[in-house]
Each structure stands twice: as C-alpha cells, then as structure tokens.
Amino acid sequence: MKIAPFGVEEWMNKYEVDAEYNIAETCVESLTVKELLNLSGEAEQKIKEIKGMKLTYGDIMGSKDFKKGVCSLYENVRPENVLPSHGAIGANFLLLYSLIEAGDKVVSVFPTYQQLYSIPESFGAEVKRLELKYEDGFLPDLDKLKELVDQDTKLIAINNPNNPSGVMMEREILEEIVEIARSADAYILSDEVYRGLDPEKDVPALVDIYEKGISVGSMSKIFSLAGLRMGWLTGPAEVIEKCQLHRDYTTISNGMIADYLSVIALENKDKILKRNSKKVNEQLAVLDNWIRAEDLVEYVKPSGGTTAFIHYKLDIPSEEFAKRLYKEKGVLTVPGTAFGRDKFLRIGFAGNKNELVDGLALLKEFIAENK
Numbered sequence: 001m002k003i004a005p006f007g008v009e010e011w012m013n014k015y016e017v018d019a020e021y022n023i024a025e026t027c028v029e030s031l032t033v034k035e036l037l038n039l040s041g042e043a044e045q046k047i048k049e050i051k052g053m054k055l056t057y058g059d060i061m062g063s064k065d066f067k068k069g070v071c072s073l074y075e076n077v078r079p080e081n082v083l084p085s086h087g088a089i090g091a092n093f094l095l096l097y098s099l100i101e102a103g104d105k106v107v108s109v110f111p112t113y114q115q116l117y118s119i120p121e122s123f124g125a126e127v128k129r130l131e132l133k134y135e136d137g138f139l140p141d142l143d144k145l146k147e148l149v150d151q152d153t154k155l156i157a158i159n160n161p162n163n164p165s166g167v168m169m170e171r172e173i174l175e176e177i178v179e180i181a182r183s184a185d186a187y188i189l190s191d192e193v194y195r196g197l198d199p200e201k202d203v204p205a206l207v208d209i210y211e212k213g214i215s216v217g218s219m220s221k222i223f224s225l226a227g228l229r230m231g232w233l234t235g236p237a238e239v240i241e242k243c244q245l246h247r248d249y250t251t252i253s254n255g256m257i258a259d260y261l262s263v264i265a266l267e268n269k270d271k272i273l274k275r276n277s278k279k280v281n282e283q284l285a286v287l288d289n290w291i292r293a294e295d296l297v298e299y300v301k302p303s304g305g306t307t308a309f310i311h312y313k314l315d316i317p318s319e320e321f322a323k324r325l326y327k328e329k330g331v332l333t334v335p336g337t338a339f340g341r342d343k344f345l346r347i348g349f350a351g352n353k354n355e356l357v358d359g360l361a362l363l364k365e366f367i368a369e370n371k
C-alpha cells in the first residue's frame with residue numbers, strides 16, 4: 001500500500017533528538033514518572049502495585065478504571081463506547097482503517113495532522129480539502145464546506161484545536177459543521193488531542209453533540225504523558241464495533257503499566273490540567289510579546305492547544321529557513337511546507353520555558369541577519 005511521506009513526523013524524526021532549543025514540540029512539557037506518582041499522594045503504594053503486576057495482556061479492551069477516567073472527559077460517553085489505542089495516532093488510524101474504503105468520499109480540513117487526509121487517500125478514497133486560510137483566522141469557510149460535502153460524503157475530518165494553527169472552533173461553528181454532516185448522513189472524525197486544557201475555555205467534544213461524531217483523544221498533549229502511548233476513540237456503538245473488529249488485527253491490548261499510569265493521571269486530572277493550563281497561558285504570553293516586537297512575523301493568536309503557525313515576511317522558503325535556523329542557531333521549528341504552506345513555521349510554545357525564551361531570542365537574531 002503506497003502512502004505519502006508524513007511530512008511533520010519525518011522532520012521531527014530527523015532533528016528532534018539532538019535539538020538544542022526545541023520549540024517544535026507539541027506536548028505540554030512532559031511529566032516524569034516520579035512527578036506523576038507523587039500527584040497520587042501514595043507513590044510508594046503505587047510502586048508496590050506495579051512491582052506486583054503479572055505482565056499479561058491485561059484487559060484487552062482497556063481497564064474499567066481507564067475507561068471510567070476517559071468518560072469523565074465527556075458529557076455523554078459510556079465506557080462501552082471507549083476504545084483504547086496506541087496514542088491518538090493509533091486511534092485515527094484505526095478509525096480510518098475501519099470505516100474508509102476505496103472510492104469513498106472524505107472531506108478533511110487542511111492544514112492539519114496529515115494522517116487525516118493521507119491515510120484515506122492511501123486507501124483509495126477521494127479526499128477533498130477544506131482550506132483553512134490565514135486571512136480567515138484559520139477558521140473554516142462553512143459555505144465552502146457545504147459545496148464540498150454531498151450525499152456520498154462518508155466522513156468529514158476535523159481537528160479541534162487545530163495543529164498547526166492552535167485555533168479552536170467554538171460551539172457555534174461545530175454545530176454548523178454537524179448540520180452539514182447530518183444533511184449527508186456523514187460521520188465526523190474529530191481529532192481532539194489538544195482539547196480540554198482549560199475548563200473555562202472548553203468547547204464541546206464532537207461525540208457529545210453529534211450522533212455520528214467520533215472524538216479522538218490521548219494522554220500525550222494536555223496530560224504531558226506521550227511516553228505512555230495511550231489514546232482512545234469514542235463514538236457510536238456501530239463504529240466502536242467495526243473498530244473493535246479491526247483492532248483485533250492491529251493491537252490486541254495496550255500495555256498494562258501504561259494503562260495503570262494513565263488511570264493515575266485521569267484520577268488526578270484537575271492537578272495536571274491546572275499545572276498545564278497555567279503553563280500554556282504563561283508561555284503563550286511569551287510568544288505573543290515576541291511576535292508583537294517582531295515586524296517581520298505575524299500570526300493568528302492560538303485560542304487553544306500548544307502550537308502556533310507563524311507567517312514570516314522573508315524571501316526564504318520555509319524548509320531552507322528551518323534547516324538553516326537549526327544548523328546556525330540550534331533552534332528546532334517545523335517548516336510550514338510539512339503542512340503544505342510555505343513561508344510559515346510551526347512553533348510549539350508549551351514545552352520547556354527556558355528553551356522557548358532562548359529559542360525565540362535566537363530566532364529573532366536569525367531574522368535580523370537575513371532580512
């Protein structure tokens with residue numbers, strides 16, 4: 001099966017490990033195992049339990065406590081409608097693998113996480129792109145969406161908040177997208193890995209507002225635990241059934257220890273989200289001040305998530321820009337071309353604060369040297 005190279009993952013695989021100032025990272029700065037166990041207030045007891053675990057396949061469909069924890073992130077989700085996966089990347093794949101066949105029609109927002117359009121394309125589906133434009137604040141043009149969706153559309157793929165722009169669609173827009181999908185009886189896959197950081201700014205999960213909505217989430221970004229490789233999808237019973245059938249061929253189960261540690265995080269989610277929303281707000285302010293002081297750079301200020309897609313006004317193609325920035329200054333960003341847009345860079349602003357501050361200062365120097 002042929003598939004397009006995954007632009008952003010190829011780039012990160014090549015440069016991430018040795019980056020001196022990594023401002024490309026999308027996770028809120030990861031927690032250590034010790035920090036996570038300490039959140040539980042009974043670290044010693046938890047370590048004892050891990051030591052005593054017999055390493056079987058565990059609960060094939062995920063532990064009861066894990067599913068209960070995931071349900072607590074939604075208004076109307078029941079444990080039997082939660083399917084654990086290998087990260088959100090595994091959930092997106094499983095859903096597309098289970099639902100999409102050659103000849104199916106799919107509409108995907110663009111730019112976004114490439115899985116959402118390249119996987120259906122690789123299965124032989126016809127994928128139409130709904131362009132999210134800088135001049136529209138990276139929000140969808142819903143008239144355009146109406147034009148792209150017809151009675152044969154099987155699935156609409158969205159990503160909220162969006163990677164790379166960090167722009168979050170509010171309830172009104174989501175409800176309009178649901179109406180368009182409903183008129184075609186189409187599914188909506190909503191990749192929501194960046195949703196839920198700040199309860200005050202929360203937007204609904206697709207699964208809570210649409211009978212054919214599928215929401216994907218994970219422990220990686222807002223819970224700072226990418227190393228657990230735990231994610232999930234949740235949706236209507238018939239979708240879960242199809243995904244379960246396909247999951248037997250790809251997953252068996254998730255790791256028992258990862259499930260166990262995820263439960264600790266979900267039981268202590270208020271503490272993690274408090275730490276993380278504070279950090280994201282503070283570091284977005286750092287980025288925002290930097291942008292305001294820099295004439296050659298502009299952006300749509302992110303309203304959710306951990307990434308920003310910044311536009312620079314220099315005559316350098318974005319891949320060359322990002323490579324030279326990395327070589328000359330040790331600063332890792334992601335070139336816009338990994339998301340199909342030149343003259344943009346994706347910045348992740350929720351990682352290590354010192355790296356963000358130093359990385360942005362070096363980026364400023366680089367811009368000054370090249371204008």
Ligand SMILES: Cc1ncc(COP(=O)(O)O)c(C=O)c1O
Nearest residue numbers: 087088089113163193218220231
């Ligand atoms: C929009 C989006 N979906 C899914 C993923 C994969 O995340 P996970 O670590 O949960 O597999 C990412 C990671 O960058 C992402 O940005």
